[in-house]
Amino acid sequence: MVRGVTPAIRCAGLTKRFGAATALDGLDLDVFPGEIHGFLGPNGAGKTVTMRILLGLLQCDGGEVTVLGCDPWSDAVALHRRMAYVPGDTNLWPNLTGGEIIDLLGDLRGGLDPARRAHLVQRFELDLRIKARAYSKGNRQKVALVAAMASDAELLVLDEPTSGLDPIMEAIFREHVLEARAAGRAVLLSSHVLAEVEQVCDRVTIIRHGRTVESGSLDDLRHLTRTTIDVRVRRPATDLAHLDGVHDFREHDGHLVFEVDGERLEAVVAHLAPLGVQSLTSQPPTLEALFLRHYRDQLDEST
């Protein structure tokens, strides 16, 4: 994707090894300002390692990485004034209260907006006076979210930010992420809640074994995968099953149900037209189907 702006995150051919284990093996990732970018992959694919490299906590072994135009390893401190992070597994200081932790982290990041802090605390219904050791997982997550989102960061790095949140809080989270995008911030969002990614993300990157396997807008990606067609026709259509790009052809109750590759859709519909279409429903591929397709390949490979 070519745009006239500097990407907020740019990774090219990123590699990282831990001893004999390869965590990242040539990962590519571009995130632009004003974009919510979904970061998907099965467990252990390297999402958290990538985020830790973006934060300068880990040093990559190879490839290029820039965050807001800077090197995340050597310019970590200056960069962190401009970005905020929500870790996937939030571990807080057990003897500090939620309010103290939010203020401390905000202060360390160079200040937070008190009005926004108050607003977020109210929206997330967070009791600030409780010591962190007594918080549930969801409440710990809220503390980290408020601390990150109350800042003026240009870039938000969110590692499974809604894990542990209830559906109402998830909705409030989505609202605030969209607000952040409207304010021109860039958001990198890793999540296993594909419905959430589908709702808020402009583009997604899917990684596997530390390598990018798919990247683009949801529309682009949908084009790459299969649409499910359910059609009733007057004339027999036995040759349909053998058409290029048609898969999983089955017939029941006079309905023909099959899947079509995105790029063959036009040709298949053209073939259907003269057969006398009585009814037709098409189901666009979900992100889940997209994700599972890559995931299945992996399962097939391993068996």
Place this chain on the structure above:
Amino acid sequence: MTTLVGTGRLMRFVVRRDRLRLVVWVVGMATVVAVSAQSLDRVYATRQAVESYVRLFGDNPALVAFAGPGYGFDDPSIGVILVNETQLWGMVAMALMSVFLVIRHTRAEEDSERAELLRSAVVGRHAPTAAAVVVIAVAEMIVGLLAAVSFVAIGYPVVGSLALAASYSAVGLVFVGVTAVVAQLVGSARAALGLASLVLVVAFVVRAVGDIGHNALVWASPIGWAQAVRAYADERWWVLALCAVVAVGLVASAFALASRRDVGAGLVPPRAGSASAPARLSGPVGLVVRLERATVAAWVLGMALMGLVYGSIADDVESMLVDNPQLADYFARLEGADITDVYFATTARMLALVVGGLAVAATLAAHREERSGRVEALLAAAVDRRRWLGAHLGVAAFACVLAVLAGGAGAGLSAALVLDEPSRVGQQVVAALATLPAVFVVLGVAALGVGVAPRMAGAAWGVLAFVAVVGFLGEALDLPHWLIDVSPFERLPAVPAESFGGAAPAVLSAVAVALVLMSLWGVRRRDVGVH
């Protein structure tokens, strides 16, 4: 007894989890006492040597405070010397073993929420504690057994050897019970560690005061009970039964308390805190101060108490001088200095060795932050790694200064009172400050681990154990001089018996600074996190 369902299975789990740790504790303790016994047997091979030891050490209150009451000194044998040299510290080490291991398998598990995972299985309410208590008690008894076997093999009398070895295990068992109770009272592993250590310090001090005054106060301390077994000197076996009964009673109380509280909580309910951060909780230093202040305060208080005890026997050192001109000659020949000054120099060094523990603990707090993953939240904010680690090291160094000062002031104050020499306060504070270069070397070693090789950070405890063994037992163990000289504490000038100066303090300070700089250099260059 449904509350104990699963204990057997969990015992195997405790052994599996700590198979290395338990072996290191058991073999390490047994080896240290066996080696001590071996070297004492060599040094005091003749009747004459035994008698001169007793003449020299018999009535010295300072040594009574830190060695024991000296049962059997009226009819001395090599066994009595073995008791005097190893029993007290062996018991303290056994108590610490109980404290660390029991907390690790009870309160620390609850903190980590792993306990919930276990308790959700078919596991009775008391089973995790029961399993830990049984396994650790068995480990304590194995140490005793190995010690007894090695004493007898070296040639000590069988009955006395059994009694001495049993006294180690007895104190270990009592502290298994003490720690099991403490783990129910407070709401976190750190608080439990602090409270259990406090009980140990009190037990030690109470017994010391009782031993010096030859009064019944010794019966207020489990350490006093175990000493009263009078190994190698007309043994009294029933005191061991007393220890066993108390240990069992404590464990039973722990179970009773555990039934009255929720998993993960203490018996003391939590209070609501502040909804916003006060001004002093800002920046990495503010955070570290907040995290460490309770621990540091406990250390400072403990050091002041220890100092007061050391100083309060200063006039006994003096009076012993009058009573025993031969001993005075001995010290005068040895150091060419006033015996009270020599005593105070030794005091300052011993207190500094204890502060070494604070140096390691406070420095490794940084490592704990990293391992728990909390440091990510800090470093993801605009905090330079060197500033983060520097905050921990700075607070640790400051805490060491406070603790050393408290020890020196305590010793100086009580000495000034009993001797009626006000100048002792200032003198002892100076003597205490003079030990700081060695304390900072220990801090630097711990910092190097945290900064450069986090996986090895725990090795700092090993270094501390080494300098403590050299400092407290160096002569008893008859260690070679080059090995003793490795310890920075042995290089310090003996202030106030000697004047502060020479190359050693400067060299030690330079080593400490170099270690800290290397650690700050290293932390900038390595991956941070759980890996």
